[in-house]
Amino acid sequence: MTGLLVQYTAVGQVARDWDEQHHRLLAAAEQVAAAPLAGLTAPVVGMAMMFRYRWTEHVRDLAARAEGRADGLRDTLRDFVHSDESSALTSARLRGLLTELR
Secondary structure (H helix, E strand, O other): OOOOOOOHHHHHHHHHHHHHHHHHHHHHHHHHHOOOOOOOOHHHHHHHHHHHHHHHHHHHHHHHHHHHHHHHHHHHHHHHHHHHHHHHHHHHHHHHHHHHHO
């Protein structure tokens, strides 16, 4: 029989890495949003503003996705821990019952 082995610390580290990615992407989005348009000629300013806006929104979307992955990993880790604790409790109860029956 094969079993599933989950290294809690590794999953936690990956969740923190996604959190870090989220924060870096938010910072990048702010930098894109603050990109100066000075020096552009009137005919291209409108397009430059739209370009800057769309890139800002795209990077913010990527940041939200990174945050979602981090949250999902933490939720999964909580589920694994709860499942392991539940299995351990059930096994202990079963051992106690078997000991009494002997």
